[in-house]
Amino acid sequence: MASSDWIEVQKLAAEFQRAQLSSALQKLSEKNCIEIVSKLIELKLIDVFYTNDGKEYITLEQLSREICDELYLHGGRISLAELVPILNISYHAIESRAHDIIQTKPEVHLVTGQLIDDDHLDRICEEINETLQQSGQISVVELTKQYELPIEFLLQQIRSRVGTIIQGHQDKHDQHVFFTEGFLARNRARIRGALSAITIPTSVSTIIAQNKLPERLFFAVVDELINTKRIQASLSGGRQINVATFIPDIYSRSQNEWIDNFLKQNGYLEYAALTRLGLADPKAYCRKRFKETPLLYLSSCCVGTNILEQIEAAIEEAISSQSWVEVLPLLPSVFDDNDAEQIIQNILKNNQSLEKDALVIGQSSVTSNGFVQNLKPIFNPMIEEKANEVVASGAYLQAQADQRNAKAKSFKPDQSNEKKDRKEERRKKANAGGVGGGVQGRETKTRATKKKYLKGKNDSDDDGEDEVVGTGSASSELEFMSIDEISNVLRKQEKLADAPDEFIEDIAARLYKSLQSSFQEAARLAFEALLSSTSGQRRQTHGELQDRVQNLLQNIKQGEKGLQQFTSLDTQQQLIRHLLKTCGSELVNELVCYVAEDSSLDTKDVSPDARQKLINGLPQNLRTPLQGLHKALQGSNVEEFLNEAESALSACDVVLRKVDKKKEKANVSHQRQVLIEQLSAAKDAALVLHVAVLLLFHTVTQTILNASGRFVPQIISFLQPHLPVSTAELLSTLQGLVIQELTSKDDDELLGTVRERMESLIPRVREAAVTFKKSSTAPQD
Incomplete structure (x- = not known):
């Protein structure tokens, strides 16, 4: 508060006193006094605290x-x-003044809600010193x-x-422990003597x-004795x-000499032997x-x-000589099996030429893919003998028929009244973007799994390659030999006479x-x-039929994948009917004409009605x-x-080969080239449009769409x-011009203008369709 303000306050106090001593008419009531003081506080002319009972005021300096x-x-x-309760002041006021006190008086400290001065701390430290001198050591935690x-806080005061x-x-x-010089000397001597x-x-x-030594002091003294070479130890x-x-x-020294000599003579160190020598962590010791x-x-x-070089030489010899070891x-x-496996893996990892040709059998056997x-x-x-036998006995033909029948049965419901519901459910799944109908709907993508004992890094066969496995095909396939028979x-081979059973079974x-x-x-x-x-001629015709049927089925399946890209059910149905009308009709014509020739029927006309007549003339x-x-x-x-096609192919003795993914991709690429x-x-x-x-559509979806010109807008x-x-916009413009050309046949002038514009757009449409890449499918301005 400024001195001038304080002078005014003194004047007001004097006037206030005179007013109190004057006659009754000039005295101020208690209420007036409270109002005056409140006004002074409001004007910030004075700074005071109220007492808890509200009857008194106290200034900040007085409170301090x-x-x-x-x-x-x-x-x-x-x-x-x-x-x-002692000062009759609120806790908040006392706390605020306490903070001011510790800022102005460094000898006073505020700790956990208590005011403590240095004199009190000195007395505490004197007591601590007495305790320290009596016991020789103290812990701050206990204090x-x-x-x-x-x-x-206590540690800081003691340290100072x-x-x-x-x-x-x-x-x-341990910064929380203090001790006397005499205590340190006594225990240093005891520890030195014990060690x-x-x-x-x-x-x-x-x-x-055994020696009742202080735990807190032990390691510090031992480190000092070892560092000063007073004790030769670790x-x-x-x-x-x-x-x-x-x-x-x-x-x-004696332990290290024994370990060094053993490693030098034998080339290895066993952890169990080092543990018996007293090493708690033998692996860390060796490192x-x-x-x-x-x-x-x-x-x-x-x-x-x-030892590693000896094993590597043995593996190299086995691989180079096309044998095993x-x-x-x-x-x-x-050494156990795990050790042998780790050694083999380490040698192969460090020798790329061996790793390329080596084949690890089990945990400890090595051979080569060539072997x-x-x-x-x-x-x-x-x-050769068994192949001729199964063909001559008819078992091969029967197995092929069983495979076809198994496939056909797996896709036909047992109850005829559920057929429509299941077809409708599959159709809904196809429209929802799931697996398509037809053959794709009943083929499953599986990954061949290896036997648990096949631990070789490089396999002689590509067992992990993806295969498309039809339902029921594996169970009816003719088997050459079982693994036990192989x-x-x-075992009768001379080169495998000494091989363990596990090795032979793995090779088998x-x-x-x-x-x-x-x-x-x-x-x-x-x-x-x-x-x-x-x-011979029949076989050639049959093989050609197989190829044509296989290609047609593949085109139908690819066409079905393409039409499933459309979300409209009506558009899908129209595209399906078009697909069956084109590729499907061609497939049926191929089969009907093939079997009709055997029955000496005329196959020149293959219209739907003529085809029905041909079918009626065939055997039951x-x-x-x-x-x-x-x-x-x-x-x-x-x-x-496709289900009906399976049955028809089986009846016509047409055996389809397994779909080759490479040929399928090549077929898709060929179809794209045909479109170009x-x-x-x-x-x-x-x-052109x-x-x-x-x-x-093929570039965007990677599928082939079989559609006529009326599906261009969709x-x-x-x-x-x-x-x-x-x-x-280019496609939409050309589409509009094509429609305009069809609707303006009578207007020669307009027709000429439309055709002129179309001629200018056709090269651009060709270029856009051919050069468009899938990576650019995101719309751009």
């Missing part, structure tokens, strides 16, 4: 003086809560409980008085317990009493001891380069798939040779499935058509979100 007086009267320590002060009031030292490794008498590794907990296991071990150098020596650390031991017998007896492949010729005579044949499992494939191929060739011997075993296929052709369900050629050759604007949208609507804005 009274707080300091009470602190002195209470021996230099008093809590703020105790001052509230905090005794004096009810925070540990950090060490050397003055407190005569002692702070532990370097000097130890000649074998001894746990620290045993040393402390500590292992860290600074934990229950883990740490004291190891004299005399023992370490530290031999950090400059290249060692391979295994699960039960560590091994040097000499069992690694475990070449290793010392302390496995060289075993296949052993079975060639057996494959194993029995291998690796050969099984390849031999089975070779057997199936041999049976197929034998069957085709049989057909060729009976009717052919007439029924072909009538079902002909009827499905008139519907709008691709899956039903058609687009280049097209002159008519409507045809039609082929261009089909080509763009296809353009589908493509618009996937095309750049300029391309979409």
Whole structure:
């Protein structure tokens, strides 16, 4: 408050006093006095606190003086809560003045709601010093409980008085412990004497317990004695009493000499033997001891380069000589299967040439892919013999028929009254973007799994390759030999006479798939040779039919994938009918004409009515499935058509080969190239637009769409979100011009203008359709 303001306050006080001493007419009431004081506080002319009863005012300076007086009267320590009833002032006011006091008086401290001065702290430190001198050491943690002060605050006060009031030292490794010089000297001598008498590794907990040494001081003294070379020893296991071990150098030297000599003579170190020598963590000891020596650390031991080089040489010899080697017998007896496996993997990892050709069998056997492949010729005579046998006996033809029947049955419901519901459910799933109908709907993508004992890094066969497996095909497939039968044949071979059973069974499992494939191929060739011997021309015609039917079925399946891109159910139905009317009719015509030739029927006319007449003239075993296929052709369900096609193909003895993914991709690429050629050759604007949208649809969806020209508007609507804005507008413009050309036949002038504009747009449409890439499907301005 400024001096001028204070003078005015004094004048007002004097006037106030005179008013009080004047006659009754001039005296101020208590209410007036309160109002005057309140006005002065409001004008910030005075700064006071109310008492808790509201009858008195007290200034800030007076409150500070009274707080300091009470602190002195209470021996230099008093809590703020105790001052509230004593001073009759609120806790908030006392707390605010306490903060001002500690800022102006550095000898006063506010700790956990208490005011404490340095005099009180000095007395506490004197008591602590007395305790320290009596016991030799103290812990700040225990003192905090005794004096009810925070540990950090008390530690700071003690540390500032060490050397003055407190005569002692702070532990370097534990800042909460203090001790006297005499205590340190006594225990240093005790620890030095105890350690000097130890000649074998001894746990620290045993040393402390037997000699009753202070735990807090032990490690600090031991470190000092070791660093000053007073004690020739070392500590292992860290600074934990229950883990740490004291190891004299005399023992370490003899121990290290034994370990070094053993490693030099034998080339390995067993962890169990090192544990018996007293090493708590033998692997960590070896890493530290031999950090400059290249060692391979295994699960039960560590091994040097000499043994690794011997094993690597044995593996190289086995691979180069197209034989095999069992690694475990070449290793010392302390090595187990896991150690042998780790050694093999390490050698192959560091030798890329070996890794490329090596094949690890089990955990400890190594051979090469060439060795496995060289075993296949052993079975060639057996494959030829059995293939001829199954073809001659009719088992091969029966197996093919069983496969077709199994597939057909797996897709036909047992109850006829559920057929429509299931078809409707599949149709809804197809429209919702799930797996398409037809053959795709009943094929499952599976990954072949290896036997649990196939642990080789490089397999002789591509067992992990994806395959499309039809339902029921595996169960009816002819088997060449079981794995056990293959194993029995291998055991009779001289090169495998000493091989363990696990090794032979693993080789047999690796050969099984390849031999089975070779057997199936041999049976197929034998069957085709049989057909060729009976009717060479018939076989050729049959093979050509198979190829044409296979291509048509593939086109139908690809067309079904394409039409499923449309969300409109009506558009899908129209596209399905168009697909069946074109590709489906062609497939039915191929089958009907093929079987009709055998029945000496005229196949010149293949219109729907003529086709029905041809079917009616066929034998009963052919007439029924072909009538079902002909009827499905008139519907709008691709899956039903494909199911009927399965039955018809089985009846006509048409065996389809497994779909080759590479050929399928090549077929899709070929169809794209055909569209590009058609687009280049097209002159008519409507045809150019039609082929261009089909080509763009293929680029966007990677599927082929079988659609006539009347579906062009729907296809353009589908493509618009996937095309750049300029391309979409170009297609829409040409579409509008084509429509305008059709509607303006009578107006020659307008027709000429429209055709002129179309001629200018056709090259741009061709270029946009051919050069469009899938990566650019995001619309751009």
